Amino acid sequence: MLADQPPVTTKTDNDDLPFAQALTRARDLAESTICDALVGAEGDVADSMIYAVKGGKGLRAFLVIESARLFGIDRFVSRPAAGAIEAIHAYSLIHDDLPCMDDDDLRRGKPTVHRKWNEHIAVLAGDALQALAFELLGGMGRAELTLGLANAAGVRGMVGGQAMDIAAEGVATPLSLDEIMQLQAGKTGALIRWAASAGAVMAGEDPAPLESFGGKIGIAFQIADDILDVEGDAASLGKAVGKDAGAGKATFVSHLGLDGAKSRARELVTEACDALSSYGDKADCLKDAARFVISR
Ligand code: GRG
Numbered sequence: 610m611l612a613d614q615p616p617v618t619t620k621t622d623n624d625d626l627p628f629a630q631a632l633t634r635a636r637d638l639a640e641s642t643i644c645d646a647l648v649g650a651e652g653d654v655a656d657s658m659i660y661a662v663k664g665g666k667g668l669r670a671f672l673v674i675e676s677a678r679l680f681g682i683d684r685f686v687s688r689p690a691a692g693a694i695e696a697i698h699a700y701s702l703i704h705d706d707l708p709c710m711d712d713d714d715l716r717r718g719k720p721t722v723h724r725k726w727n728e729h730i731a732v733l734a735g736d737a738l739q740a741l742a743f744e745l746l747g748g749m750g751r752a753e754l755t756l757g758l759a760n761a762a763g764v765r766g767m768v769g770g771q772a773m774d775i776a777a778e779g780v781a782t783p784l785s786l787d788e789i790m791q792l793q794a795g796k797t798g799a800l801i802r803w804a805a806s807a808g809a810v811m812a813g814e815d816p817a818p819l820e821s822f823g824g825k826i827g828i829a830f831q832i833a834d835d836i837l838d839v840e841g842d843a844a845s846l847g848k849a850v851g852k853d854a855g856a857g858k859a860t861f862v863s864h865l866g867l868d869g870a871k872s873r874a875r876e877l878v879t880e881a882c883d884a885l886s887s888y889g890d891k892a893d894c895l896k897d898a899a900r901f902v903i904s905r
Contacts, residue, residue: 628897635674635691636667638684642692646741657722657734658741661699664717664847668830668898669694669804675894676808676819687811689749693742694804697762700738701771701800703731710775711852718847754810761799770795783859790828797834798827805895818884822895825881830902832874835860837905839867874903 626634643662647655670691677687684691706713706721707728714724723731739762746755760766773792777784784792805823809816838853839862853860861870881899885892 625894628894628901631675631894632667632671632898632901635671635684636665636695638674638688639667639670639691639695642688642745643696643741646692646745653726653730654733654737657703657726657730658699658738660719660725661703661716661722661734661738662695664719665695665698667695668902669698669800671898672801672804672823672895673807675898676805677811679808679819679888679891679895680812680814682808682811687808689745690754690807690811693745693758694800694807696738696742696745697758697767698800700735700742701762701767703735703738705771707731710771713848715843715848751811754807757803757806757810761803766795766799767797768795770797770799778856778858783857783863785859786861786864789859789861789864793828793831794824797831798824801827801830818887821884822881822899825877825884826899826902829874829877829881829899832861832870832877833903833905835862836867836870836874838862871903878903 640662644659647659650658673691673694674684674687677690678684702716703722705711706716707723713721715721719725721731722734726734742758742762743755746758749755762768764772770792773788774796777788777792802820802823805826806816806819809819835853838860853863861873865873878899882896885895
């Protein structure tokens, strides 16, 4: 989408995989963590939880694992946190797709959970994924990590942002740019910020640089999503497009224009990478992730 970004770096030694492989490895690790935790659970709710978790990019799991690796924390130690964030993310997508919210039939190129099963299974699968996330995190015995995710997922974070978004539908005065920033910092940004700073929290180090990085890529991610809603196609994105404009919603694109939105996204990626300067080249893979969020 934004082709003039620098190329992603290509590392090859043992654990330092090139970005694309590190992303796949993180996604697989998160998916297997969730599947392992569900062994023995049977029936439509358990089946639909696994169905909903599979097929994503694994960006949030990647952020957890790579931010932990910055502090020398092995991916098998951070694995439950990677599973937890992908479980919360999957729950949010299932509920967001419901007829009472965004009413979507397609997610990750597959029928949404309420389409494949039904609405009550979709509500319960989302509920159970949220509970599972805290079961996984609880097993790590790190209260500050757990409290941080509860805060990010809740009314001061993702749920609060989602509520603002729904409340803004159909109102006479579209949201201002500042209001959109606030809404998106909760709806999309809070989970990304938590994931990006999880490694520092696990290590007991200052999370401020990673929080700043996460905040900036969270907004860049949402700007890219708004651009894809205009420029993308449903087949390659695996979900419906053109919904924002169709609903007359204020977005980053409606405020900044397509070119303005692209240039703001690029600035945010540069600022996000700068926020990691104190980590040197150890943070190269995270910087690749920042470039990736606007090149989807
Ligand atoms: C229902 C409580 C509740 C919250 C929903 C995050 C959210 C709040 C709704 C999702 C709506 C949406 C599509 C927002 C755009 C940004 C976003 C979260 C896109 C999907 O994330 P990706 O691209 O998805 O990381 P994959 O499939 O790769 O995991």
